[in-house]
Amino acid sequence: MTSTPEFVQNTIAMVYDFDxxxxxxxxxxxxxxxxxxxQPEEFWRWVEEDAKQTGGEKMLVYMRLLLEEANNRRVYISRDDFRxxxxxxxxxxxxxxxxxxxxQYVKRQSQGSVTIQHYIISAGMKEILEGISIRKFFKQIYASEYHFNFQGLATFPKQLITDTTKTQYLFRVNKGKEALExxxxxxxxxxxxxxxFENIIYIGDGMTDVPSMALTKKNGGHTIAVYPSEDAQDQATCIKLLKAKRVDFIAPANYQKDSPLFHRVQLLLNKILSSMAYQQEVFTSQLHYGIVDHD
Structure with missing residues (x-):
């Protein structure tokens, strides 16, 4: 007996860079x-110099240098310490x-018929992100990870996320294949x-997010770039992204209610909800008349 097809695309994903x-x-x-x-300035200078000298990937370099400096200082950090x-x-x-x-906004606007899920895709450290105060709000966190030895200490990077590899995780969200295996x-x-992708909103802050923004936009999704202040220098990168049509909107990184960012995300959510309602009605109508159009 053939089961009745169901409309499965009633979920919105908001995907965030972190740093x-x-x-x-x-x-x-x-x-x-x-x-x-x-000191942060000193550490990031070491990373830049090491990457130039060795031709190494900067994300791998920073993860290696953290372990080397911890060892040099006899500071041993466990997974729980990072968390x-x-x-x-x-x-x-x-x-x-x-x-x-x-x-709450999505629930109210959709009368509870649409689910929203939040994700982080970051080149930062998953061990730290697992301990953040807002962890409970995220369906998944994808980030770089260390291997921990039998003593529970970090020994080498086992998982690396870079600007370009972030796009893999967007496909995981898109296809519902969220487990790395x-x-x-x-x-x-x-x-x-x-x-x-039409149901995805990606929020980032700069050039490191370009591959993810480009992929999301190319496939019909939505993107926003945020900047830390009204200073012209802070805005410059985001303005470039807006001019290049990498993003739908830019806004100060103020997540408070009634901020420009909140308002612009509401606009995108309304657009997605409207499109979703249309697609669901098309699906229901075709099903009613015995039409299966899933080429």
Whole structure:
């Protein structure tokens, strides 16, 4: 007996970069660098110099240097130590209340018929992100990770996320294959993908987000770039992204209700909800008349 087809694309995904997007500084500057007694400016200079000398990937270089400096200082950091550091991260205004407000807005506007899920895709450290105060709001966090030995200490980077590899995780969200052991290479018809790109909003802060923004926009999704202040220099990169049509909107990184960012996200959510209602009505109508159009 053939089961009745169901409309499965009734979920919205909001995907966030982390450093510079939800918090002003790189997460290491609130957490592991103070623990090691290293000044951020000095550390990031080491990373730049090492990457130039060795031709190494900067993300791998920073993860390696953190371990080397911890060893040199005889500071041994466990997974639980990293997680506990996450509570020290400071956020842009309104971030801690943002997710509940957005969830309530979608529930109210859709009369409870649409689900919204939040994701982080970051080149930062997953061990730290697992301890952040806003962790409970995220369906998944994708970030770089360390391997921990039998003593529970970090020994080498086992998972690396860079500007370009971030796009893999957008496809995971799109196809509903969120576990890393699941392959995303098999073809999946668009109508079977639980979160089409049209239902995705990506929020980032700069050039490191360009591959993700380009992929999202190319596939019909929506993007926003945020900047830390009204200073012209802070805005410059985001204005470039807006001119290049990499983003729908730019806005100050103020997540409080009634801010320009909140208003512009509401506009995008309304657009997605309207399109979703249309697609669902088309699906229902075709089903009623015995039409199956899933090529």
């Amino acid at each position: 510079g997007t939800l918090c002003p500084q790189p997460m290491q500057e609130y957490t592991v660098l103070p623990k090691l007694g290293i 506990k550091m996450g509570k020290d991260i400071e956020y842009f205004p309104g971030v801690q209340e943002w997710f509940s407000k957005i969830n 699941e392959s995303i290479n098999e073809h999946m018809p668009e109508w079977l993908r639980p979160i089409p």
